[in-house]
Amino acid sequence: MTGRPSTDEVLRGIDLRGRTAVVTGASSGLGLETARALAAAGCTVIAAVRDPERMRRALNAAAGDDPADRGIGVVELDLADLDSVRSAAAAIAAGHPVIDLLINNAGVMAPPLTRTAQGFELQLGTNHLGHFVLTVGLLDRLGAGARIVNLSSRGHLMSGMRWADPHYRDESGYDKWQAYGQSKTANVLFTVELERRFADRGIHAFAVHPGVVATDLARHLGREDFTTVLSGLAVADVRHGAATTVWAATSVELQGRGGLYLEDCRVAGPASGSQEGGGGGYAPYAMDPDEAARLWSWSEEQVRRS
Template identity: 55%
Template structure:
């Protein structure tokens, strides 16, 4: 079926008044643009970030641009399960329902490091932290008919596999390989979550920004950083797939949105496909079980 809105932009976002959107890593880059656009449409936006000062600065900036915008800040460090649990507890205390959870924050091609819980940094931050946060907030999402979990993946998922025999890269480490594994995990998580949400009023959707200018690429190899400006689009354009996944009424659970241009690097957001590995239901279920065991967060979903 052809796309009914081929050049979808923020102008196509419906009124979000009365809706609450929690966005991780929304103090800068793609997350900030996502927060700004939803706040401009009337949503109560919660900027969930590690650095409260940067989060408050982002909230103030949105407030100056859109007087009356409803933006708050929540401390959240995805590299610490204790922080994830504390943040989820505070969000639960302040919100009986959540309409949008946008798992946006991430790290890319970092030197070998571990999270505070001993997980490889990229897998622990990009996947396990968001897996835990979503599970701890799932009842607040289920309480809101029409709610969505949007998880931001990457074209990088095509260059990784889930190494169940060395998930934490203890035997060998590749910056790109670990990043690819974490972004593939984002998709496997989304598809498995959608299957478990079947029959509820909540859906899980994924998106990716293509090649977008942001701070995320600061650890990329020099050759990648040199060629990137030739391929990149603005953060405003890069945020559109996430925004469409979050707000377009035609979106369905289990879909994946990305730029519609050459190699999904740039362009207006379209429904796209991920690689064959991401649709392997056996791997999806196995990763889910491993993620519950590693985080200690068990979802109340069959």
């Protein structure tokens, strides 16, 4: 367990009534806890999930009542299919003229080589490109004071952008952890470019490392992964794992700031150690403004053709 607070401790004394948040991947794990905590503080939450019925069951099991009574609505969203992403963005925008918080939480980690509906490598396609299309589709609903929180990971230290073959068209070169690292680097670079483009509108973006948390994200992992890549890393429960996300979304300390990499409810600096050694902070390539601008242009090209 880290020394970070729980979500409820982060939100103690904070009143989010009148504010609206979108949380992706909210049917389990960190996303469900983020949605629950924000709703408990009075926020209206739109849970954007691949399986709406699973979301409803999860909320009913946790709350014992109708999710609508808790200020949580549900929208279907499959980040691995850009047609679904565009439909979800349109539905959310039609029902909510103002969005204060966009929490890009959903993700996939270290699966076998898989393709999205548009043929992208699954991790880059889901973790970055799906959220790219959703975020761009909701920008007109974000105004001054809005925050965008992108769930990254210390796993970004495993790889920068592989510009020569980001989607592993050469399938013989696929490495699930390298691909995961690339997608998590993309999350940080996306944050940097969002801040550059929209800070003058009062919209600020943050990249979050939630720590190692026992959730469904690990469903593709085998015993070897836990004894090598994840060996020795402290595991947090969801109420502590989601705390940095909630802190990024609500902290007064971060008001008027953005383009930051956050972990353990604090602003992190450059990495001082390796992923395997548990060192914190970000890799310089993940905060490179030129790489961030390149990723935005590349992302526009990818989704335009899809």
